[in-house]
Amino acid sequence: MPETGQFHILLVDSVLDIQGLDYLVEVIASLMDNQEDVEILEAIVSFIKLVAEEQVQDEGTTSHHLRIESNQQGKITVNGKDIQPLINLISK
Numbered sequence: 001m002p003e004t005g006q007f008h009i010l011l012v013d014s015v016l017d018i019q020g021l022d023y024l025v026e027v028i029a030s031l032m033d034n035q036e037d038v039e040i041l042e043a044i045v046s047f048i049k050l051v052a053e054e055q056v057q058d059e060g061t062t063s064h065h066l067r068i069e070s071n072q073q074g075k076i077t078v079n080g081k082d083i084q085p086l087i088n089l090i091s092k
Contacts, residue, residue: 012070018052019063021045051078
């Protein structure tokens with residue numbers, strides 16, 4: 001149990017590889033009725049593409065590689081890039 005004034009921090013070290021992201025988004029967007037939801041989905045995908053490392057496979061497909069980490073100070077990074085300012089902006 002943490003002492004008074006302290007709290008637990010979730011420590012994360014995770015790797016995510018996404019293949020066929022554009023196709024996945026196309027399929028999901030076609031099932032959505034609300035244009036605002038489609039725009040939010042597209043914004044999320046743009047963010048993923050911005051921070052992900054693109055890797056072209058031998059067969060020509062592209063995968064997006066993300067390493068997500070957080071530490072005891074609460075800093076969250078994706079592929080070594082600090083995303084805390086973005087999370088703070090979104091959570092307002």
